[in-house]
Amino acid sequence: MTIAQFLALFLIWVAAIASPGPDLFQIIRRGSKSRSAGIWTALGIMVGNTIWIVGSLLGLSALISSQPLVLNALQLVGGAYLTWMGYGAVRSWWRSRGSIPVTAAATPIAQDEALGMWAALRTGIATNLSNPKAVLFFGSVFAQFIRPDMGFGWSFFIAAFLIFTGVLWFVGFAILVRKLAAGITRYSALIDLFTGVIFIGLGMFMIVEGVMGIGVKALG
Numbered sequence: 001m002t003i004a005q006f007l008a009l010f011l012i013w014v015a016a017i018a019s020p021g022p023d024l025f026q027i028i029r030r031g032s033k034s035r036s037a038g039i040w041t042a043l044g045i046m047v048g049n050t051i052w053i054v055g056s057l058l059g060l061s062a063l064i065s066s067q068p069l070v071l072n073a074l075q076l077v078g079g080a081y082l083t084w085m086g087y088g089a090v091r092s093w094w095r096s097r098g099s100i101p102v103t104a105a106a107t108p109i110a111q112d113e114a115l116g117m118w119a120a121l122r123t124g125i126a127t128n129l130s131n132p133k134a135v136l137f138f139g140s141v142f143a144q145f146i147r148p149d150m151g152f153g154w155s156f157f158i159a160a161f162l163i164f165t166g167v168l169w170f171v172g173f174a175i176l177v178r179k180l181a182a183g184i185t186r187y188s189a190l191i192d193l194f195t196g197v198i199f200i201g202l203g204m205f206m207i208v209e210g211v212m213g214i215g216v217k218a219l220g
Contacts, residue, residue, distance in 0.1 A: 044124020
């Protein structure tokens, strides 16, 4: 890999993680309720990204490119899970209807631990692994930069650099969300609803894409 190719990959990576999607919506949803939950959700998202990065460097991207059915299977599984998480978010909104908004200043400190570190971490991992942006990015775009003869040195450097910049971005975003929590918390129920609708929409789209892809292969 040349320096120019690496810079191109880095710019595409920054654009991918910074653009709005399930990962950022989940951090906003969790981070508006608890600082620790937002940060652990962000770290979970990067655990998911790390799995994608390492898997891609080990051949996952090439496998998806050569075997489209693998992408269709990932779309079905990811779409189903994303839809399920969306349903959970909408249900959370439904339960909180009519409740009195709580400002960040009035939120008890104990609430930071209420959501649970491991629950937030698992949510972040699941959100990223089922994220259609991640599936498409690592299944198609990232594959264009991976070569079998690239060598261990470049592979290690790419993985370390992308993971490092990803952690900086997602954790920094989670901290920013918490600093703006006074305004965000007031609309946390609507954030649940918006996130749920987006997740369900994306999930159903992924399922349809996966079913259509498998159907085309079967008919062909």
